[in-house]
Amino acid sequence: MNQEDVIRSLQERLTQAEAELTIAQRRKSSVMAMAVHDLRTPLAIIQGYSQLLAAELPADNDATREYIASILTHAESLGKMVDNLMALDLLESGRFRLVTRPGDLNERTGEAIAQVEGLTDLKDITVSYRPHPSPVRVEIDEAQIGRILYNLLSHTTKYARPGSQLQIDVSRQGEFGRVSLLDPNRTLKRDILARLFDLADIDSASPTSLQGTDIGLVLARLIAEKHRGYVEAVGEAGKGVILALYLPTTGD
DSSP: OOHHHHHHHHHHHHHHHHHHHHHHHHHHHHHHHHHHHHHHHHHHHHHHHHHHHHHHSOTTOHHHHHHHHHHHHHHHHHHHHHHHHHHHHHHHHTOOOOOOEEEEHHHHHHHHHHHTHHHHHHTTOEEEEEOOSSOOEEEEOHHHHHHHHHHHHHHHHHHSOTTOEEEEEEEEETTEEEEEEEETTOOOOHHHHHTTTSSOOBOTTOTTOBOSOOHHHHHHHHHHHHTTOEEEEEEETTTEEEEEEEEEBOOO
């Protein structure tokens, strides 16, 4: 076989491999779509019946009302996880699209904090929020930046100690707007911090070990990069762990 034949054979194999990869991706996306649909249906039923029960409860039935609120909070959190899976599939298949418009990081962060109130209330966690004194203008897909902030907040809340206090700040860092989330009681090893936003997660049974995948943090990194921004995790013994989102400002 001469050189031209070898090159032609390699090209044919490459073309075949690309075609097989495309078919596999389509099958994966189809299975993902069916799984998401199958999960969303029972979630909607759980949320619907829980809301109905809450509406019909006597005003003085606080204990049952708290149980229902807990069910609704966990159902909403699971719904966000399902949405994350679908978004990750769109990113991996190249079908993810941003629809951007001018926005303010102060406003988006305040909205995200309100969304996780149910999660923080369940663990009696206090959130201290310090917005920037003036609007931090950014060009963003508001829904996707909301997703990033929710994922960062829910992750931080998940691993925070019950009764602890989290500090959230919006600031300007050069040409970037920054949203930082500080858990002063958390400690992570340096190698874990370096890959926290990759396909690795923190084992809830051991705050210093890695196990599994945190889809929410992976998505946070990928979506931030789509906005020409980035995320980071920094920590120091005795000072806690900070998760931060950086987005380029528009200069307004």
